[in-house]
Amino acid sequence: MKLLVIIFISAEMLIKLCNCEYNVTLSHNGPVVLGAEISFKVEVLNSDGERPNDSFKFLWTDDAIPRHEENVVSDNAESCWNVSYPSEKYAPGQYEVQVDVKKWVYAFYLNVASQRIKFNVTAKLNGKVKISQGGISRKDSNIVAVSNIEEVTHEVVLSPPDKEYLSSATQVLSYWYVDCVYYGLSEGYTFLFNFTQEGQVRMVEVLVVASFEPLPTPEPSTTTTTQAPPNTTTQSPGDNNSTTELTSTSTTPSTTSEVSNFRFNATEAVPMVLSKVDGIGNLNVKLNLAQGPSEPVPNICMNKSIIPPDPKKIYGYFGQQLKVNAPVTNVTVNGTSWLQRGDIIYLHINCLGSNPFTYCVRIMPGLYNATGNETCQQGEMVTGSFCEIDFQRYLSVATTYTALIIISNAVSNKVQPVAINIYEVTQKAQLSVIVVPVVCTILAVILMIFGVAYYVQNRRRFVVEVADFHFGHIDVDMECKTFQERLRDAIVNAFSRSIIEDDSDSEGCDDDNRTGRGMWPRRGFGNTAGPSTSGVSGVAGNVGSRGDARGQKYGSME
Structure with missing residues (x-):
């Protein structure tokens, strides 16, 4: 212990x-x-x-x-x-x-x-269907978007241990279906197909069958026939009971082809011949292939049919939904590429393709060579259902720019560069700035000349009489008066003037009071004046005037 x-x-x-x-x-x-x-x-x-x-x-x-x-x-x-x-x-x-x-x-x-x-x-192989076009893999999702103008490559990608395991198999066949229509088989994992109808959702399925049993040794043929080329699929277009042969190791022709115990015997004429299987096992199918099998053919359309498994073989089922889209095409840009400094850039952009669209416009200094791989930054992306873009921008520096228009959708990325030139305008004085002041000055001078001439011409028609005032005389009547007194005197003077005007019309009176020149005599101290406000002629020794009784004198002008 x-x-x-x-x-x-x-x-x-x-x-x-x-x-x-x-x-x-x-x-x-x-x-x-x-x-x-x-x-x-x-x-x-x-x-x-x-x-x-x-x-x-x-x-x-x-x-x-x-x-x-x-x-x-x-x-x-x-x-x-x-x-x-x-x-x-x-x-x-x-x-x-x-x-x-x-x-x-x-x-x-x-x-x-x-x-x-x-x-x-x-119990089944593990992997997925990888979709690619033009060597570019499409993003994995439940529904993969593909272009309707490029051939689609479908490839079965197995998990690393499963792929290593099948490398020792004697034969691997892939049976391909598109929307529950059997399109044939390929010895390998690749299937090529074109989807041309925009907007459709298609389903591609494949059944992979691997066998580890040794291939049967072909028996020599007893009839003389032409040897079929290896890795080909043949048929008799006019025979209503023809046999379609699908094999990758054909050395002896036969009326019924056997591919790992799976036979595809057409009971009626097949509308086309499958194209040749290439060296890496790719089946290139361009058109639909009708199916009318009389013997069991692997058919797992939408995973609804039950396939009796062979314990000596390994199976794998894979499927992928595809949505057919049209890429971005026909990008048109309307607007002015030469602008004065201070003007605003305005571009109207249109394009064709399947929505939604993601776009942006990036202004690059100088002339920019687009590579086609440019993308929009996170903060400048705009998403819309219509490919119609209005772009406005103000550029303060007069130089050359490149408007990089980037439009993309689920299957394509289009880059369209547009050169924009901002130029400086030299300010020149307008003609009106010179002409208007000169014309106005000339008109002013002319008006002044005409005014002076008119004055000189008409001043002779006027005679100015100057009244002499006796500032030393003291008038007893010039005392302060009240408002009532001034009002009374004004009324009296008004009536007196009217009487004087009536008397002045008399010819005799004018002759006695005027001088030989037809004018009133000059008034002054001791001079005889014209009629007073009371209608009586001035008396010698008094201040004569043609005015009021207080001796105020007025000049007359005729």
Whole structure:
């Protein structure tokens, strides 16, 4: 008992001394089909993410029945374990693998970590249908968009362990369907097809059948016939009971072709001949191929039909929905490419294609050579249902620019460069700035001349009489008057003037009071004036005037 306690305490001390804080990562390359070999990998890292330079032992085990176990010793802190699950011993399902990591400390391997991982073993091949056009892979999704002007390449991409497993198969055939219509088979994983109707959603399905049995040795033919070329598909277009031969190892012709025990016998005329299968096993199908089999032909349309499996063969079913779109074409740009400095750039852009559209316009300095790979930045993308774009921009610097118009949809990316030139305008004085002031000045001078001439011409017609005022005379009547008195005098003067005007009409009166020149005599001190406001002529010695009684004198002008 004491010995056990000592051993336990010693082990605990060794564990504390060995710095056993490790991070263990366990991964695999599954899922895997029955019979294929799946690989597991474990890595041991320190807490700082570095690999320790110690010796480790890895104890691998799974929960299958019968169980797989293996011990691996490694000095680089990692280990790989490969294991397979043949269909004769194991059923498809989910399994679990566990790895225990032990570290060598002095004279013992001490347990430092453990990790588990689950994986799937399937009855069918694992993979997907990869869609590409023009060497460019389309983005994986439930419905993949394809262009209606390019040929579509359908390729079955298997998981790495399944692909490695089928590399040793004697024959691999792929049966292709488009919208539940059988289009033939190919010896390989590739199928070429053209989808021309825009807006349609198509379903492409494929059944992959792999056989590991040796191919039958062809028997020599007893009839003299022309040998069919290898890797071809032939038919008799006019024969109502013809046989379509599909084989990649045809050395002896026969009336019925047998491809890994799958026969395709047409009971009526087939409207076309499948094109030749190329060297890498691609089936190039351009048109529809009618099907009227009299014997079972793999048909898994929409996964509704049940295919009786052959235990000696491995099957794989894959499908992919496609939406046929039209690429962006006929990009037209309307607008002025030569602008004065200060003008606003206006471009109206139209195009054709399938919506939705994502577009942007990028202004590049100078002349830009577009490569076709330009894309819109995240903040400048605009998405719309119609390919009609109005672009406006103000550029303050007079130079050459390139408007890079980028329009894309689900299947294409169109880049259209447009050169824009901003030029400086030289400001010149307008003619009106000179003519208008000169004309106005001339008109002003002419008006002044005419005005002076008119004044000189008409001043002779006027005679100005100057009244002399006796400022030394003191009038007793010039006392302050009230408003009523001034009003009364004004009324009296008004009536007096009317009487004087009546008297002035008399000829005799004018002759007595006027001088020989027809004018009133000059008035002054001691001079006789014209009639007073009371209608009486002035008296010598008094201030004569033609005015009021207070001696105010007025000049007259005739």
